[in-house]
Amino acid sequence: MNRLVPQRLWTKDFIGISLCNFFLFLAFYFLLVTLPVYALKDMGATAGQAGLLTTVFLLAAILIRPIAGQWLERTSTRLVLIFSLALFTLPTFLYFLADSMPIMFTVRFLQGLGFGMTTTVAGAIVSNIIPKERRGEGMGYYVMAANLAMVLGPFLGLTIMQNLGSSAMFVTNVILAIGGMIAGLSLKLPKETKEILGPISLHPSGMFERSSVPISFIAAFLGLSYAGVLSFVSVYAESLDLIAVSSYFFVVYAAILLLSRPFTGRWFDHYGSNVIVVPCVVIFAIGMFILSMTTTPLMFLLSALLIGLGWGTLFSTFQTIAIQDAPSTKRGLAIATYLSIFDFGVGVGSFVVGIVIAGIGFQSFYGYSTLYILVGLGLYWFFYGRKIENRMTEQVAEK
Numbered sequence: 001m002n003r004l005v006p007q008r009l010w011t012k013d014f015i016g017i018s019l020c021n022f023f024l025f026l027a028f029y030f031l032l033v034t035l036p037v038y039a040l041k042d043m044g045a046t047a048g049q050a051g052l053l054t055t056v057f058l059l060a061a062i063l064i065r066p067i068a069g070q071w072l073e074r075t076s077t078r079l080v081l082i083f084s085l086a087l088f089t090l091p092t093f094l095y096f097l098a099d100s101m102p103i104m105f106t107v108r109f110l111q112g113l114g115f116g117m118t119t120t121v122a123g124a125i126v127s128n129i130i131p132k133e134r135r136g137e138g139m140g141y142y143v144m145a146a147n148l149a150m151v152l153g154p155f156l157g158l159t160i161m162q163n164l165g166s167s168a169m170f171v172t173n174v175i176l177a178i179g180g181m182i183a184g185l186s187l188k189l190p191k192e193t194k195e196i197l198g199p200i201s202l203h204p205s206g207m208f209e210r211s212s213v214p215i216s217f218i219a220a221f222l223g224l225s226y227a228g229v230l231s232f233v234s235v236y237a238e239s240l241d242l243i244a245v246s247s248y249f250f251v252v253y254a255a256i257l258l259l260s261r262p263f264t265g266r267w268f269d270h271y272g273s274n275v276i277v278v279p280c281v282v283i284f285a286i287g288m289f290i291l292s293m294t295t296t297p298l299m300f301l302l303s304a305l306l307i308g309l310g311w312g313t314l315f316s317t318f319q320t321i322a323i324q325d326a327p328s329t330k331r332g333l334a335i336a337t338y339l340s341i342f343d344f345g346v347g348v349g350s351f352v353v354g355i356v357i358a359g360i361g362f363q364s365f366y367g368y369s370t371l372y373i374l375v376g377l378g379l380y381w382f383f384y385g386r387k388i389e390n391r392m393t394e395q396v397a398e399k
Contacts, residue, residue: 007131009138016186017126022145023180024088024118027173028057029153034161034169039104042166049101056105058347060112061119062340068120069209069336077332078189080121085184088114089177095170116339118184123335125187127323136268136276136320140261143316151254155247209334212322214383216338219318220345222281222376225288225369226311227349228357233291236362237300245297252301253308264313268320274388276317277380284310285373292366321384 036050072080091111098104130138161169237246268276287306294300319338326334357365 007133009131009134009141011129013187013189014126014129014138014142016183017122017129018142018145019183020085020180020187021119021122021126021142022149023176023183024115024122025146025149026153026156027088027092027176027180028115029150030157030176031173032157033154034157035108037161038166038169039101043099043101043104045101053104053108055347057108057112057115058343060109061116062343062347064113064116065120065336065340066333068117069124069333072121072124072332073330077121077125078187080117081125081184081187081189084114084117084121085181086114087111088118089174089181090114092170092174092177095173118180119339120332120336122184123319123323123339124332125189127331127335134266134269135324136264136273136317137262137266139320139323140264140268140313140316143319144257144261147254147257147312151250154250209326209330209337211325212334212337213341215318215321216341217345218376218380218383219315219322219338220342220349221379222284222311222314222373223342223346224349224353225284225373225376226307227346228353228365228369229288229291229307229311230346232353232357232362236291236366239362240294240300242294242297242300245300248301249304252304253312256305256308257312260309260313264317268317272388273317273321274385276313278377278385280310280313280317281373281377281380282310284314285370285377286310288366288373289370292363292370 032054035053039045039050039053068080068084088111091107091114094107094110095104098107126138126142127135130142156172157169160172233249234243234246237243237249264276264280283306287303287308287310290299290306291303294303319335322338323331323334353365360368
């Protein structure tokens, strides 16, 4: 009976940190689609300035994550969590005072720091809360909270802005941030004894967890293709005269994740990452191929289903791999490494993808992405897959 207790996944703390993650990303996606519109219409910003609002936010998150990861090694996890939640929440009140673009950029940068820190510490907390034997399943559910926020955030933001105005938009943003803070502060974290280390290092060897770097680059490599979906799928749908169903793309994406998560996470825990990664990369590639050939609403939504099942599962799987080989004291740094490299890759990727699409068009880009994704499968197999396969074979032989 006692042997089953450590395997319990749905504890109060796991639910709390998952809700915290949900509110963080809901607030992020909420402003992602509404703030550029507000800047253009209400502040007289240029299109370039409106786009920079997201860039500044993500740049701050990328810069702070390696430092936050090191801080977790040296300081109480709860202290870092409280500080990062406060840093994310307080700027939401400053949006009401931002009456010029320089001030708005400053507020976005500050909140980006809070977002980068909070997602890092939350990732470290959840990796320690989840039982080792259910890590794939638990991390899958945790990441799914962000996937659901990706669907609900833009819908909620645009609905409130169009019907209630910008003031209601900023009030809602405050409420979402406070919701994340309440969920985070509800956690009962164990007392820790931190090893006495030197000052935080700005050298790359101290800012990144070495064991997490290869899988982080593979995730960023594949994420470049997904950046083309995230940033341009609605524009692509409009060019195909499918704008009526474009809003359902990420609804289908999230729905298939919700339905598949109980199975994919358990398979990862029982059979290893290859059983998940290899078929999901292939499914992702097929989804992109169908997207490139889309002419009907059915094909468009079928591509959403396959891309959601493929890429949506891969992201959480890669994050689990990133923390799996890291020492328990380095999990915060491992999460920071993974998210920083991934966000940088997707951020640069969105810019590169925009240039490529301008040159060859949507259909060609999504079609060539099929081959690009399969190259990513080769990289995964070279760095991880074959080693895991050999390890699994050895374990079977020993039994």
